[in-house]
Amino acid sequence: MGVLEFILGMTNSLVWPITLVICVILMRSDISSLLRKIRRLRHKDTELDFGRELDEAMLSVSSEEASSPSLIGDDNYSELARLSPRGAIIESWLHVEKALRSYADRHGVEIDERKPFRLGRGFMQSLDYERLGKGIIETLRKLRVLRNEAVHLKDSDLGYEDAEKYRQLSSRVIESIDNI
Structure with a gap:
């Protein structure tokens, strides 16, 4: 059970960072066009x-x-x-x-x-x-x-x-x- 609990804990810890990275990769062209418009x-x-x-x-x-x-x-x-x-x-x-x-x-x-x-x-x-x-x-x-x-x-x-x-x-x- 120790290994399964460890894997479950790691999965819970990494869900949001991985989701964020995937979103940034998928939306990189939109994000870069927004960054170009920043004047402040x-x-x-x-x-x-x-x-x-x-x-x-x-x-x-x-x-x-x-x-x-x-x-x-x-x-x-x-x-x-x-x-x-x-x-x-x-x-x-x-x-x-x-x-x-x-x-x-x-x-x-x-x-x-x-x-x-x-x-x-x-x-x-x-x-x-x-x-x-x-x-x-x-x-x-x-x-x-x-x-x-x-x-x-x-x-x-x-x-x-x-x-x-x-x-x-x-x-x-x-x-x-x-x-x-």
Whole structure:
């Protein structure tokens, strides 16, 4: 009886794990398509929500700037955004960095060449808050965070619309920086 009780106990213990593995195998294509649509990740105290943060950043830009034309890209950008939204977001950030370099040169702001636009205390204190304004600096901070999130996400986690919103927001910030 000892052997039969052992087998029965093992069977009871393994029923749910085996059932779960079989379900995952049978539904793997459905599960993978769902995972590609995830735009929000949360683990303990860390949370990434690309769409929400991008929408918040767009709202932080004033409505009068909302009508300004895009300064970044053309049809090539749109094609890049369709093929690789992540690549398009990174490309937009590079245009923002170029505008920040130009601003730094025009106003004599020293930047660390190893980490030129790390928006930490040192760089932020060297920027002229009076000229740029808290809104632009906050938007720069959000753009940087969104760029970092995009770098760590897959293209399948981002969409064309995300890249276009990021480009519009970047263009508005660049226009503001160039006009100062």
